[in-house]
Amino acid sequence: MKIHDQYRERVNSCLDSFLGSIPSSPNSDIELRDVMKYSVLAGGKRFRPILTYTVASLYDSEIEKADSCASAIELIHIYSLIHDDLPAMDNDDIRHNQLSNHKVFGEAQAILAGDGLQALAFSLISNDPLINADTKIKLLELMAKSSYAMAEGQSIDLSVVSKKVDLNILNKMHQKKTGALLNCSIKFGALLHNASENDLSILESFASHLGLAYQIQDDVLDVTTSDEVLGKRQNSDAVKNKPSYPSIIGLNESIKTFENLYQNAQEELSHLSVDCGPLSLLTTRLMNRSY
Amino acid sequence: MKIHDQYRERVNSCLDSFLGSIPSSPNSDIELRDVMKYSVLAGGKRFRPILTYTVASLYDSEIEKADSCASAIELIHIYSLIHDDLPAMDNDDIRHNQLSNHKVFGEAQAILAGDGLQALAFSLISNDPLINADTKIKLLELMAKSSYAMAEGQSIDLSVVSKKVDLNILNKMHQKKTGALLNCSIKFGALLHNASENDLSILESFASHLGLAYQIQDDVLDVTTSDEVLGKRQNSDAVKNKPSYPSIIGLNESIKTFENLYQNAQEELSHLSVDCGPLSLLTTRLMNRSY
Numbered sequence: 278m279k280i281h282d283q284y285r286e287r288v289n290s291c292l293d294s295f296l297g298s299i300p301s302s303p304n305s306d307i308e309l310r311d312v313m314k315y316s317v318l319a320g321g322k323r324f325r326p327i328l329t330y331t332v333a334s335l336y337d338s339e340i341e342k343a344d345s346c347a348s349a350i351e352l353i354h355i356y357s358l359i360h361d362d363l364p365a366m367d368n369d370d371i372r373h374n375q376l377s378n379h380k381v382f383g384e385a386q387a388i389l390a391g392d393g394l395q396a397l398a399f400s401l402i403s404n405d406p407l408i409n410a411d412t413k414i415k416l417l418e419l420m421a422k423s424s425y426a427m428a429e430g431q432s433i434d435l436s437v438v439s440k441k442v443d444l445n446i447l448n449k450m451h452q453k454k455t456g457a458l459l460n461c462s463i464k465f466g467a468l469l470h471n472a473s474e475n476d477l478s479i480l481e482s483f484a485s486h487l488g489l490a491y492q493i494q495d496d497v498l499d500v501t502t503s504d505e506v507l508g509k510r511q512n513s514d515a516v517k518n519k520p521s522y523p524s525i526i527g528l529n530e531s532i533k534t535f536e537n538l539y540q541n542a543q544e545e546l547s548h549l550s551v552d553c554g555p556l557s558l559l560t561t562r563l564m565n566r567s568y
Numbered sequence: 569m570k571i572h573d574q575y576r577e578r579v580n581s582c583l584d585s586f587l588g589s590i591p592s593s594p595n596s597d598i599e600l601r602d603v604m605k606y607s608v609l610a611g612g613k614r615f616r617p618i619l620t621y622t623v624a625s626l627y628d629s630e631i632e633k634a635d636s637c638a639s640a641i642e643l644i645h646i647y648s649l650i651h652d653d654l655p656a657m658d659n660d661d662i663r664h665n666q667l668s669n670h671k672v673f674g675e676a677q678a679i680l681a682g683d684g685l686q687a688l689a690f691s692l693i694s695n696d697p698l699i700n701a702d703t704k705i706k707l708l709e710l711m712a713k714s715s716y717a718m719a720e721g722q723s724i725d726l727s728v729v730s731k732k733v734d735l736n737i738l739n740k741m742h743q744k745k746t747g748a749l750l751n752c753s754i755k756f757g758a759l760l761h762n763a764s765e766n767d768l769s770i771l772e773s774f775a776s777h778l779g780l781a782y783q784i785q786d787d788v789l790d791v792t793t794s795d796e797v798l799g800k801r802q803n804s805d806a807v808k809n810k811p812s813y814p815s816i817i818g819l820n821e822s823i824k825t826f827e828n829l830y831q832n833a834q835e836e837l838s839h840l841s842v843d844c845g846p847l848s849l850l851t852t853r854l855m856n857r858s859y
Binding site: 385397417421428435 | 593675688708715716
């Protein structure tokens with residue numbers, strides 16, 4: 278099994294056992310635990326946990342230490358998907374090839390599932406017995422900041438629907454909406470093992486190139502890939518009148534831009550104090566992804 | 569100025585300066601910062617911060633150390649009010665004598681404001697330079713657990729609307745929905761100053777009596793107080809077909825029950841290792857509150 282598949286299976290099993298450990302609420306028709314499970318265990322690429330595990334592996338082979346961070350970052354990501362899919366937000370009824378959370382459990386429970394998942398992400402890291410208190414504080418501080426930036430990015434995103442925006446605004450919006458959490462996933466792996474300030478700043482720059490590349494690529498795939506492969510509706514940006522890279526600079530220019538950004542990201546990695554092989558491999562695979 | 573008014577002014581000023589420190593997002597029509605400010609600075613009793621300051625004052629006179637906890641717990645409370653007021657939830661259009669957040673900014677921004685406030689609460693404590701890392705972890709662990717319990721309590725609350733429930737279920741629901749956060753406010757004050765396990769367990773029991781008393785009293789006030797004084801619609805439980813203590817055990821029995829619970833709470837306090845005067849005074853004032 279390839280290493281990224283191993284990481285995916287590992288975080289799936291951590292998430293499954295973590296959610297399984299939440300006590301049931303008797304006497305309720307709907308249990309919040311089950312509402313959360315529906316979305317968390319629906320699959321997905323687990324891109325953020327894979328980033329955390331991969332970066333952590335550059336510094337140390339003790340993979341268990343990265344479990345709570347990998348799981349927490351995925352809980353934050355899933356909470357944001359549940360809320361983004363709500364009728365008041367992006368109004369998407371399909372996610373990961375199944376009905377969106379609110380389509381199954383109703384809007385109220387979907388809002389609460391997102392709220393609950395955000396709280397649980399902080400629980401997971403603050404309760405991890407393998408990480409010392411000083412490191413935990415750095416991780417929690419970064420996750421809180423990134424989670425806030427994500428909400429702010431989504432707020433900006435909603436306020437620019439149907440508007441003419443330039444590339445600069447689009448970049449800034451994505452830097453918050455998706456970039457902040459990717460940056461968090463990447464730096465988690467380094468903070469866990471007390472990486473140097475120099476490595477952290479290289480990874481910060483790597484994350485910013487990778488995050489933007491990933492987003493532009495998402496916009497391109499939204500135009501070029503079928504619903505079934507994406508696991509959500511195709512062409513959703515255009516249908517919703519959302520500004521996207523292809524709509525501003527065209528499809529070919531968008532492809533060229535994200536490929537350049539991935540190459541910049543690759544080049545940064547060679548300056549790390551550790552062997553960057555596994556992270557470089559992951560970056561190449563991302564550049565060539567088809568969904 | 570009475571001590572509780574001083575605490576209220578103190579937390580108001582901390583919240584104001586904290587939200588003021590969040591950078592603006594240029595190019596947006598609506599700024600998430602302003603959406604949050606609208607609800608956070610709308611006033612309110614600041615009951616939870618007052619509890620934190622009061623308990624902290626039993627152990628130490630250094631009040632600055634409690635600022636981040638007092639502010640964070642209020643941010644969690646306000647986030648929950650914004651989400652609870654949404655049409656998909658309790659559908660309330662008035663809160664603190666002004667329009668609810670979603671009535672002014674729309675549902676999407678209101679959901680994001682709640683999401684952002686939860687993240688900021690964790691930022692506030694994890695960034696506080698006055699608290700050491702070990703203590704911060706205890707505070708963050710408790711806040712994450714309490715915030716999750718609150719979401720779960722609201723989930724149970726929504727699933728029992730229009731249903732016949734017994735006192736036992738109602739107690740359990742309130743223990744999560746409002747009790748968990750009150751317990752957190754109270755224990756924050758003690759954890760900040762390394763209180764003994766014995767004191768923490770006395771405060772836990774005090775919090776559980778106080779929390780239930782406060783909730784039953786809320787149900788009673790919902791029936792007996794005017795909209796203007798409450799700052800929200802009167803008789804809202806009955807209109808929404810929500811089970812309440814007066815609807816199950818009657819008004820007089822409800823009053824007797826909450827008074828007894830406050831008295832139990834008072835008695836617990838005498839066993840603390842420190843002078844419980846200020847907390848005892850606060851409890852008496854709560855018992856006699858009219859809104």
